[in-house]
Amino acid sequence: MQETDSDSDWIPQGVDLERPSVARIYDYLLGGYHNFAVDRIMVDRLGPLASEAALTAVINRAYLRRAASFISQQGIDQFLDLGSGIPTAGNVHEIVRQYEPDARVVYVDIEPVAVAHGEAMLRNDPYAAAIWGDVRRPLDILNHPLTRELIDFSRPVGLFAVALLHYIPDDEEIVHVMQIFKDALVPGSYLALGIWTYDDVPRDAVEMYVETTKSTSTPGRPRDYDTVLRFFDGVEILEPGVVHSPQWRPDGPDDICFDEPGRSATWVGVAIKR
Ligand code: SAM
Numbered sequence: 001m002q003e004t005d006s007d008s009d010w011i012p013q014g015v016d017l018e019r020p021s022v023a024r025i026y027d028y029l030l031g032g033y034h035n036f037a038v039d040r041i042m043v044d045r046l047g048p049l050a051s052e053a054a055l056t057a058v059i060n061r062a063y064l065r066r067a068a069s070f071i072s073q074q075g076i077d078q079f080l081d082l083g084s085g086i087p088t089a090g091n092v093h094e095i096v097r098q099y100e101p102d103a104r105v106v107y108v109d110i111e112p113v114a115v116a117h118g119e120a121m122l123r124n125d126p127y128a129a130a131i132w133g134d135v136r137r138p139l140d141i142l143n144h145p146l147t148r149e150l151i152d153f154s155r156p157v158g159l160f161a162v163a164l165l166h167y168i169p170d171d172e173e174i175v176h177v178m179q180i181f182k183d184a185l186v187p188g189s190y191l192a193l194g195i196w197t198y199d200d201v202p203r204d205a206v207e208m209y210v211e212t213t214k215s216t217s218t219p220g221r222p223r224d225y226d227t228v229l230r231f232f233d234g235v236e237i238l239e240p241g242v243v244h245s246p247q248w249r250p251d252g253p254d255d256i257c258f259d260e261p262g263r264s265a266t267w268v269g270v271a272i273k274r
Pocket of ligand 1: 022023024026060061064082083084085086108109110111114133134135136161162163164167218
């Protein structure tokens with residue numbers, strides 16, 4: 001007999017199998033298997049654009065890897081990864097421990113499947129944890145017992161909000177939420193952002209993907225360059241500035257989409273709090 005989603009033993013209690021989720025759609029785009037039929041149908045409806053969406057996911061993971069490597073090479077050994085997603089190849093704790101073997105990492109996501117798999121992956125890891133949290137409630141995340149146990153806010157922290165903030169529709173809410181996170185960090189802390197955009201990419205291609213997210217609990221809304229700059233208020237954006245993700249400190253000219261950076265449909269940047 002064929003196994004259905006509801007038979008699978010990796011699904012946490014209380015997950016709505018009928019509603020797609022951006023975390024599971026992203027997992028499917030990256031070739032993972034922690035997704036349901038309802039998620040796969042959404043991607044398959046993109047038709048020829050599904051491969052373009054998958055490309056943006058791969059480009060985004062490559063940026064996350066480069067940003068995490070850079071920040072840990074600056075000596076940062078504790079990280080808060082907001083909207084961390086379902087664990088996949090190249091999770092933040094795996095990247096940063098190449099440079100800081102005892103680095104501590106707290107993963108936060110609103111999707112129960114992401115949290116359940118994070119918990120399973122980190123069961124025997126005393127220095128990393130996955131917690132459920134809504135980035136729109138920053139104090140709940142900052143005051144969560146596991147955040148407090150693992151992260152010492154009197155020392156610099158690396159804060160990630162990569163491919164996340166476009167899931168908050170209101171600009172002012174993002175500014176407000178990010179200010180609370182930035183205020184919680186001491187000078188010397190780093191911030192890495194990545195946000196969808198329509199800038200420099202055929203609008204209809206991005207629009208189809210945005211449509212896909214409308215039936216999820218976290219619909220996406222891309223932002224233009226000037227709006228993204230606002231989310232960096234109060235911190236110093238490091239070279240090369242806010243750029244399309246393939247342009248952010250590429251490993252070399254052979255890097256994915258180096259010659260067509262707009263195809264990432266994403267603005268990214270890394271900043272330091274002075
Ligand atoms: N940060 C990872 C990366 O860049 O590879 C995953 C990005 S994935 C596209 C976006 C993630 O943000 C999903 O796992 C989704 O569940 C999560 N998310 C969306 N809205 C959220 C919210 N309000 N609070 C916390 N997580 C959220």
